[in-house]
Amino acid sequence: MKKGLMVVLSFLVVISLALVGCSKDKGSENADETVVNLFNMKVETKEQMDDLVAKYEKENPGVKINVTTVGAGQDGATALNAKFASGEEPSIFLLGGLPDTQKFKDKLADVSDMKAAKAAIDGTLEGATIDGVPYGLPMNIEGFGWMINKDLFEKAGIDVTSIKTYEDFNKAVDTLESKKDELGLEAVFAFSAKEDWVVNQFSNHFSAPEYNQSIISAFESKEINYKFGDRMKEYTDLMNKHNVQPILSVDYSTSVEELFANEKVAIVHQGNWIVPTLDSLNPEFSQTKLGILPFFVESDTEGKISAGPSWYWGINKTLDEKVVKEAKNFLDWMYTSDEGKKALTEEFQFIPSYEGYDVESIKDPVSKEVYNALLDGKTSAWAMNQYPSGWYSASLFPEFQKYLNGDITWEQFTTNTSKQYKEMR
Structure with missing residues (x-):
């Protein structure tokens, strides 16, 4: 009886150790994953943003992007302020222009070194630039x-x-x-x-x-x-x-x-x-x-x-260095990769605020006209x-x-x- 009990106990110990090992492996895997929290206030882009993030995560298995979309009756600015007040600060969030940029300046990363910033159409960074430093990337163009x-x-x-x-x-x-x-x-x-x-x-x-x-x-x-x-x-x-x-x-x-x-x-x-x-x-x-x-x-x-641009993406520089890096990588991919460009013009139906886009990829004639007018400085x-x-x-x-x-x-x-x-x- 005692012998049988010892066998059972030994078996349980082995199982417990195995489970602990699995748990450690799982925890290690999560620890290696960089989590980026994106706060989106353009509710009409919710599905498109979720789909785009899924594509990015598939290409970058070590990155997890959580998207929170607020709108459709909810006050986005109030919700964003609540996020910061609660300590759940987003990694990427939207700025409405210079008043928002000024408000969050101490939180915002300088984006001048990013591929997307260098590809931005002349003048489009101005709405999130203070003292010559750009703190936001234009989301899109609206005319x-x-x-x-x-x-x-x-x-x-x-x-x-x-x-x-x-x-x-x-x-x-x-x-x-x-x-x-x-x-x-x-x-x-x-x-x-x-x-x-x-x-x-x-x-x-x-x-x-x-x-x-x-x-x-x-x-x-x-x-x-x-x-x-x-x-x-x-x-x-x-x-x-x-x-x-x-x-x-x-x-x-x-x-x-x-x-x-x-x-x-x-x-x-x-x-x-x-x-x-x-x-x-x-x-x-x-x-x-x-x-x-x-x-x-x-x-x-x-x-x-x-x-x-009606909105700008800001990056929270006060978070972990890895998070800031991956936030920049995602936005660069979103606006400068072939897959990102295709999604923005075809799925989001955005007028791009960046150079290097095929005008013919913009679906409707009016949006093409707005894009060309902006490139020509006639706006x-x-x-x-x-x-x-x-x-x-x-x-x-x-x-x-x-x-x-x-x-x-x-x-x-x-x-x-x-x-x-x-x-x-």
Whole structure:
């Protein structure tokens, strides 16, 4: 009996040791694995990012990338701040421009030595550069202006390629107005005056040239003087006169998904980000009907669309050296490898913010146009991201709505908002 018990006990000891050995092996394997935590605030890219990370992990078995995607009703900035406050700091996270870069500067790695930074299109690093040091890599390019239905323009007898001046644009609007019934239009424009971010983007066409197309100048500005306020008023009055009414009730969904996609209006103020939405409703729309027209602000004859990076990837330098290295390796691979480039243009449907991409790999014509305009230097900078924190939602937006509604004069609009700009800076 004792002998039998000893045999059993000996067997259990052997098994226990074996299990401990296995456990140690497993622990050693995990210890050798470098874990990178990526915090993503572009919720529409969740699936694509997860797929891209899976491909990278397959090529790099010693690296594990955990992706946290926040959006769709969640406040990304609040969630990011909570991560830092809890001590669960991400390795890679998104910056909205210079205000965010300044806020997290002590955490951010200098990215100037990275392949991706060296391949960035001239000027695109500026939105995350402080004192000459780039602290972020541009995620992608987004461009916006007057998005138009070229088919409706052509049916009205308007050659879109002939619109080369502010006066040409005015005449095109008048022609569309005169043929509304014939074209089945409810109105010429569907400007989303219910959306603060649309008003903010609209203002960019006029503020960017005031700050000499420099994101840094916009960030450092103490005031806004509406140097091009007269032209802003002309565009505003033209749009309001020919817009779906009541204009203050028009939101994004009504403007893009209901009216523009169903050809009930010819013009909306939006950007290339509406392409996936339009494609989901009509796969041919972005390929055959969608166009973009510039704003003529600094000159009656030289138009520009607004284009640039809306987000930047920052790398947390305070983490383990291995983690920082692998975070850089992943972003370099994402933006400079053939596999990464293919995924970004085909799956993410991004306009690349880097050189070395085949323009033909960009799927829709408008995004190609935005990319080429940026390469040619024919775009306005994203000055709006550098406004004083909260100014556009607390001041610009409500005051602009008051003007559209006839409650205040243009002079009151510019006086009120410029005063609040100074106070909030």
